[in-house]
Amino acid sequence: xxxxxxxxxxxxxxxxxxxxxxxxxxxxxxxxxxxxxxxxxxxxxxxxxxxxxxxxxxxxxxxxxxxxxxxxxxxxxxxxxxxxxxxxxxxxxxxxxxxxxxxxxxxxxxxxxxxxxxxxxxxxxxxxxxxxxxxxxxxxxxxxxxxxxxxxxxxxxxxxxxxxxxxxxxxxxxxxxxxxxxxxxxxxxxxxxxxxxxxxxxxxxxxxxxxxxxxxxxxxxxxxxxxxxxxxxxxxxxxxxxxxxxxxxxxxxxxxxxxxxxxxxxxxxxxxxxxxxxxxxxxxxxxxxxxxxxxxxxxxxxxxxxxxxxxxxxxxxxxxxxxxxxxxxxxxxxxxxxxxxxxxxxxxxxxxxxxxxxxxxxxxxxxxxxxxxxxxxxxxxxxxxx
Amino acid sequence: xxxxxxxxxxxxxxxxxxxxxxxxxxxxxxxxxxxxxxxxxxxxxxxxxxxxxxxxxxxxxxxxxxxxxxxxxxxxxxxxxxxxxxxxxxxxxxxxxxxxxxxxxxxxxxxxxxxxxxxxxxxxxxxxxxxxxxxxxxxxxxxxxxxxxxxxxxxxxxxxxxxxxxxxxxxxxxxxxxxxxxxxxxxxxxxxxxxxxxxxxxxxxxxxxxxxxxxxxxxxxxxxxxxxxxxxxxxxxxxxxxxxxxxxxxxxxxxxxxxxxxxxxxxxxxxxxxxxxxxxxxxxxxxxxxxxxxxxxxxxxxxxxxxxxxxxxxxxxxxxxxxxxxxxxxxxxxxxxxxxxxxxxxxxxxxxxxxxxxxxxxxxxxxxxxxxxxxxxxxxxxxxxx
Numbered sequence: 001x002x003x004x005x006x007x008x009x010x011x012x013x014x015x016x017x018x019x020x021x022x023x024x025x026x027x028x029x030x031x032x033x034x035x036x037x038x039x040x041x042x043x044x045x046x047x048x049x050x051x052x053x054x055x056x057x058x059x060x061x062x063x064x065x066x067x068x069x070x071x072x073x074x075x076x077x078x079x080x081x082x083x084x085x086x087x088x089x090x091x092x093x094x095x096x097x098x099x100x101x102x103x104x105x106x107x108x109x110x111x112x113x114x115x116x117x118x119x120x121x122x123x124x125x126x127x128x129x130x131x132x133x134x135x136x137x138x139x140x141x142x143x144x145x146x147x148x149x150x151x152x153x154x155x156x157x158x159x160x161x162x163x164x165x166x167x168x169x170x171x172x173x174x175x176x177x178x179x180x181x182x183x184x185x186x187x188x189x190x191x192x193x194x195x196x197x198x199x200x201x202x203x204x205x206x207x208x209x210x211x212x213x214x215x216x217x218x219x220x221x222x223x224x225x226x227x228x229x230x231x232x233x234x235x236x237x238x239x240x241x242x243x244x245x246x247x248x249x250x251x252x253x254x255x256x257x258x259x260x261x262x263x264x265x266x267x268x269x270x271x272x273x274x275x276x277x278x279x280x281x282x283x284x285x286x287x288x289x290x291x292x293x294x295x296x297x298x299x300x301x302x303x304x305x306x307x308x309x310x311x312x313x314x315x316x317x318x319x320x321x322x323x324x325x326x327x328x329x330x331x332x333x334x335x336x337x338x339x340x341x342x343x344x345x346x347x348x349x350x351x352x353x354x355x356x357x358x359x360x361x362x363x364x365x366x367x368x369x370x371x372x373x374x375x376x377x378x379x380x381x382x383x384x385x386x
Numbered sequence: 387x388x389x390x391x392x393x394x395x396x397x398x399x400x401x402x403x404x405x406x407x408x409x410x411x412x413x414x415x416x417x418x419x420x421x422x423x424x425x426x427x428x429x430x431x432x433x434x435x436x437x438x439x440x441x442x443x444x445x446x447x448x449x450x451x452x453x454x455x456x457x458x459x460x461x462x463x464x465x466x467x468x469x470x471x472x473x474x475x476x477x478x479x480x481x482x483x484x485x486x487x488x489x490x491x492x493x494x495x496x497x498x499x500x501x502x503x504x505x506x507x508x509x510x511x512x513x514x515x516x517x518x519x520x521x522x523x524x525x526x527x528x529x530x531x532x533x534x535x536x537x538x539x540x541x542x543x544x545x546x547x548x549x550x551x552x553x554x555x556x557x558x559x560x561x562x563x564x565x566x567x568x569x570x571x572x573x574x575x576x577x578x579x580x581x582x583x584x585x586x587x588x589x590x591x592x593x594x595x596x597x598x599x600x601x602x603x604x605x606x607x608x609x610x611x612x613x614x615x616x617x618x619x620x621x622x623x624x625x626x627x628x629x630x631x632x633x634x635x636x637x638x639x640x641x642x643x644x645x646x647x648x649x650x651x652x653x654x655x656x657x658x659x660x661x662x663x664x665x666x667x668x669x670x671x672x673x674x675x676x677x678x679x680x681x682x683x684x685x686x687x688x689x690x691x692x693x694x695x696x697x698x699x700x701x702x703x704x705x706x707x708x709x710x711x712x713x714x715x716x717x718x719x720x721x722x723x724x725x726x727x728x729x730x731x732x733x734x735x736x737x738x739x740x741x742x743x744x745x746x747x748x749x750x751x752x753x754x755x756x757x758x759x760x761x762x763x764x765x766x767x768x769x770x771x772x
Binding site: 015025065066067068069070075128132135136154155158159161163166167169170173175182184186187191194195197198201202204206208209293 | 451452453454455456514518524540541544545547548549551552553555556557561562569570572573576577580581582584587588590591592594595
């Protein structure tokens with residue numbers, strides 16, 4: 001039950017104490033030392049708002065094509081309406097992916113608008129995966145609302161997810177007709193989004209298979225998280241540029257930025273899943289340990305091999321009381337993970353991935369302002385406490 | 387619970403007494419008078435066998451890319467292995483769609499092989515829909531075997547279906563790299579398959595919504611069946627030609643052939659669902675009536691408005707004993723449907739759709755032999771008793 005890059009709650013500016021700081025540090029830590037100055041909160045707000053305002057109308061039009069009741073189920077899922085179809089104030093999440101898609105068009109020297117079909121497509125693919133994953137995982141809440149399968153039944157969750165997947169391709173291919181892209185570039189965009197979607201599905205398959213195992217290697221965990229979170233962020237960060245005709249080397253570099261950004265995001269998410277303060281995350285203490293999630297801190301701690309690592313492995317392998325651990329038992333496990341270095345390793349991994357993401361960005365020639373905005377979005381995604 | 391163009395069982399040659407014949411007729415009826423001579427059974431066997439032998443290796447290679455256990459689940463679904471992964475003799479169905487895809491490449495003057503990625507893609511989309519529909523509909527048997535969700539669980543049925551949908555696009559887009567098609571034509575093929583898939587999903591949504599209603603108009607029923615069965619047969623009959631570079635008008639005409647062929651198939655399927663002999667279909671007597679399926683004969687009978695029609699409407703609207711009708715009660719309903727003209731209308735509709743399909747074929751210039759083979763496949767699909 002990885003978070004599929006759905007930030008746990010809204011964080012408006014990316015500032016504040018970072019969970020990737022080690023406990024000894026007294027000031028709010030930057031996730032990465034060579035970051036481009038301080039995060040420009042206004043920049044990030046502008047990029048997210050632009051992604052939302054340009055892509056949402058196209059998204060609503062696309063979803064409006066679906067046969068009833070799939071159109072209404074979609075509107076509920078995106079937070080536009082309540083279960084009875086009445087309009088609500090919800091905005092359907094932070095729209096990081098559309099923001100990246102529009103920015104990537106600008107990285108290729110085109111207007112942001114060229115990226116709109118790409119932003120809509122990645123948002124559709126993301127939400128297709130949420131609809132299906134929530135059902136597979138039995139999750140009853142998403143964005144503080146009842147999930148679609150609990151409100152409209154499993155069949156609608158399956159069907160509307162399928163429809164969103166198909167719509168994603170439909171919208172991208174229409175980019176050639178009315179979005180300003182060439183047919184060849186629209187086809188390249190579909191190919192990259194398709195491969196990302198396949199990885200996303202592979203990642204969910206791996207995540208599900210991990211549930212039946214006591215331990216998972218760090219490499220396996222990184223592969224799963226790269227598939228489940230990295231691949232679609234990679235496609236988000238390149239799709240606008242592909243629609244604008246960037247060459248394959250440029251698109252590959254932008255994908256690497258998004259991919260490693262996804263891994264950095266996920267490392268932070270894994271830290272928050274154990275040590276995120278309940279009052280901030282809105283989730284139970286040690287939530288990921290309660291769910292026996294094979295996250296990076298656990299895998300890293302198990303790989304370390306010292307006494308705390310061995311003791312942790314014994315506790316996790318013990319069938320006794322499995323699934324009924326109390327708060328105190330979970331706290332013991334969290335302490336063992338920390339003692340075996342799992343927390344520190346994961347925090348360092350988040351910094352490493354963040355650095356790698358920014359380095360990939362350096363391979364693509366683009367205006368300095370656009371590069372700064374990519375960096376600001378990266379910091380917003382990585383430096384957070386919830 | 388429409389059959390999504392999955393013929394009820396194997397029929398090897400398309401001969402024998404046709405269900406579209408009226409009871410008075412003494413000889414095996416042809417579905418359509420102006421058919422091109424008798425069905426050439428050898429032709430049909432050759433086309434089906436060619437579709438299977440050329441497309442199955444590519445299909446197996448594509449499915450082999452999926453992360454475990456999705457590769458094994460797919461192999462089970464296609465009938466290549468049993469639930470433990472041991473090879474079986476199964477062949478995964480009759481492969482009408484691949485046969486059409488290869489033939490359509492030849493209609494555009496290209497070798498049949500150009501259509502292979504198209505044949506594989508439509509087979510993947512078809513099986514994606516079967517995996518999800520079986521789960522949504524709660525169907526426990528498919529092709530005389532336990533369905534995937536009953537063997538591997540609902541999550542695998544969802545996930546493997548998703549993966550097949552993504553693979554379909556992947557394989558089509560690879561046609562540009564290694565299948566001999568241009569990038570533009572591969573993109574056109576993806577666009578048509580995507581639209582067909584969206585219609586297929588719309589059709590399933592409509593079918594599900596019909597379950598909550600007492601009656602459905604003939605128009606609604608035809609629209610649902612056109613979406614659920616016609617759209618993908620339409621794409622199958624055009625995708626090879628699109629990959630081979632046929633113009634849009636030619637592709638549209640081939641799609642119309644496939645679409646109306648699908649409607650003809652479905653009309654026959656609806657007749658078999660009520661009057662197909664159990665010993666031949668392997669399904670219970672009056673199966674569709676037992677499931678309260680809103681099929682064409684029922685809709686047509688309800689629209690007729692005479693005394694039998696009115697009586698039928700009363701019985702269907704009566705909540706008493708719903709879902710527990712015995713054989714005798716179902717026989718009464720079948721007789722009322724026949725008395726109200728539902729059976730005769732549906733048989734005539736099958737003939738009409740078959741004629742319309744062949745007429746569409748006449749709009750596309752192609753070698754006489756290819757046209758005959760299209761006609762032979764159409765007759766094979768429509769003239770059947772199971």
